[in-house]
Amino acid sequence: MEQQSGKRIVVLSGPSGSGKTTVVRCLVESAPVRLVKSVSATTRPPRPGEVDGDDYWFLTRDQFLQRLQGDAFIEHAEVFSSGFLYGTLWSELDRAWAQGGWAFLEIDVQGALRVVQQYPDAVTIFLRAPSAAEFERRLRSRGTESEEVIQRRLATAAQELQQADRYRYTVVNDRLENAVSEICEILKAEEKARNA
Ligand code: 5GP
Numbered sequence: 295m296e297q298q299s300g301k302r303i304v305v306l307s308g309p310s311g312s313g314k315t316t317v318v319r320c321l322v323e324s325a326p327v328r329l330v331k332s333v334s335a336t337t338r339p340p341r342p343g344e345v346d347g348d349d350y351w352f353l354t355r356d357q358f359l360q361r362l363q364g365d366a367f368i369e370h371a372e373v374f375s376s377g378f379l380y381g382t383l384w385s386e387l388d389r390a391w392a393q394g395g396w397a398f399l400e401i402d403v404q405g406a407l408r409v410v411q412q413y414p415d416a417v418t419i420f421l422r423a424p425s426a427a428e429f430e431r432r433l434r435s436r437g438t439e440s441e442e443v444i445q446r447r448l449a450t451a452a453q454e455l456q457q458a459d460r461y462r463y464t465v466v467n468d469r470l471e472n473a474v475s476e477i478c479e480i481l482k483a484e485e486k487a488r489n490a
Pocket of ligand 1: 307308309334335338369370371373380381382400401402403404405406
């Protein structure tokens with residue numbers, strides 16, 4: 295596979311209960327570099343309040359597979375063995391770069407590793423909850439998922455944690471402000487290295 299460099303990509307992964315969504319929102323608002331959040335495509339149905347083209351591009355399985363055939367994705371994966379497909383569209387990376395920003399991908403571990411294969415310079419960050427118990431508490435407090443889904447997510451999270459050392463950085467989300475400012479420092483340093 296052709297390797298490419300010089301493009302600004304930051305990939306953030308972490309289990310659903312790691313507080314990732316809030317961290318991502320704060321980063322997009324306050325990061326010291328321009329972050330353009332990539333909107334993934336998925337076959338998962340929208341949760342209440344989720345907006346097409348904002349949270350995800352919500353596609354039918356046929357639409358997703360059609361785009362896959364057309365090479366529209368830099369990576370795609372079936373997440374949580376749920377049968378739902380998720381993928382990062384090349385058009386989302388191009389949109390970020392056209393704005394002179396970092397493409398900001400919030401994707402799972404499988405996806406992150408595939409992105410790094412193609413862009414070894416990608417800045418990869420693994421966000422983890424401070425403890426397994428806290429992680430489970432956060433997952434349950436959302437109250438949106440069935441017990442079966444929660445159990446699957448806990449199992450996936452345990453597996454993902456074992457992959458954390460494949461990321462360039464690991465950030466513990468003990469307090470939101472700390473995690474966000476730690477990631478801001480990483481981005482500042484990475485931006486500086488690229489401008490040197
Ligand atoms: P959720 O369904 O809770 O929004 O997301 C479930 C998981 O899918 C999260 O771990 C998230 O990181 C992952 N995910 C979201 N978009 C993508 C994507 O484009 N590619 C991959 N590989 N994973 C994704």
